[in-house]
Amino acid sequence: GDSVIQMQGQVTLSENDFLFINCTYSTTGYPTLFWYVQYSGEGPQLLLQVTTANNKGSSRGFEATYDKGTTSFHLQKTSVQEIDSAVYYCAMRDWSSGSWQLIFGSGTQLTVMP
Amino acid sequence: NSKVIQTPRYLVKGQGQKAKMRCIPEKGHPVVFWYQQNKNNEFKFLINFQNQEVLQQIDMTEKRFSAECPSNSPCSLEIQSSEAGDSALYLCASSLTANTGQLYFGEGSKLTVL
Numbered sequence: 001g002d003s004v005i006q007m008q009g010q011v012t013l014s015e016n017d018f019l020f021i022n023c024t025y026s027t028t029g030y031p032t033l034f035w036y037v038q039y040s041g042e043g044p045q046l047l048l049q050v051t052t053a054n055n056k057g058s059s060r061g062f063e064a065t066y067d068k069g070t071t072s073f074h075l076q077k078t079s080v081q082e083i084d085s086a087v088y089y090c091a092m093r094d095w096s097s098g099s100w101q102l103i104f105g106s107g108t109q110l111t112v113m114p
Numbered sequence: 115n116s117k118v119i120q121t122p123r124y125l126v127k128g129q130g131q132k133a134k135m136r137c138i139p140e141k142g143h144p145v146v147f148w149y150q151q152n153k154n155n156e157f158k159f160l161i162n163f164q165n166q167e168v169l170q171q172i173d174m175t176e177k178r179f180s181a182e183c184p185s186n187s188p189c190s191l192e193i194q195s196s197e198a199g200d201s202a203l204y205l206c207a208s209s210l211t212a213n214t215g216q217l218y219f220g221e222g223s224k225l226t227v228l
Contacts, residue, residue, distance in 0.1 A: 034215050043120075043205055043207075043221045044205070044217075045218075045219065049215065089155075093214070099162075099169060099212070100213040100215075102159075102215050106155060
């Protein structure tokens with residue numbers, strides 16, 4: 001079935017380190033892909049989305065490229081800050097059981113040390 | 115800053131008790147979703163509405179869970195007879211259309227069933 005895979009459960013970095021969070025997806029269609037971020041004690045919020053294959057999305061210094069060839073949508077940031085500590089979810093809009101669904105990955109907890 | 119308002123933030127119930135959560139969607143958003151997020155950060159879609167009509171709901175929702183989005187009143191999700199496995203964060207989200215992946219989440223209602 002359709003799915004979103006995030007293999008990294010936890011990532012710990014120091015400030016100014018480079019961030020790379022893996023995300024791969026599986027579907028027979030042409031999905032829209034998203035990254036959501038959830039800070040402690042808050043609900044998830046949309047970070048960025050990409051509708052078209054081979055396009056890049058960017059927001060707040062984060063970027064992700066929709067790579068249809070490798071079915072990936074990895075999240076990157078050149079220089080993380082302590083305030084970026086949060087859980088990051090890759091998500092895919094998918095047609096399932098007669099309606100649109102948003103399928104979330106299992107999340108990657110990012111901890112940035114000062 | 116969430117514009118989707120969820121109350122209460124925390125609920126503690128005994129097994130078999132009713133648990134009710136409310137949600138005021140973002141102004142102008144006709145579509146409302148309810149998700150359950152467990153302690154492993156996994157999201158489970160429960161139900162969604164467009165205005166007052168149910169678009170889709172999962173089997174679990176059809177049995178012990180009930181939900182509604184009455185006109186001019188907050189939406190609500192109620193668990194008729196709480197079970198330990200229902201302990202989770204219940205997230206309400208709203209959107210402009212049913213086929214978007216751009217959801218605006220509230221901060222959630224954290225239910226603990228003792």
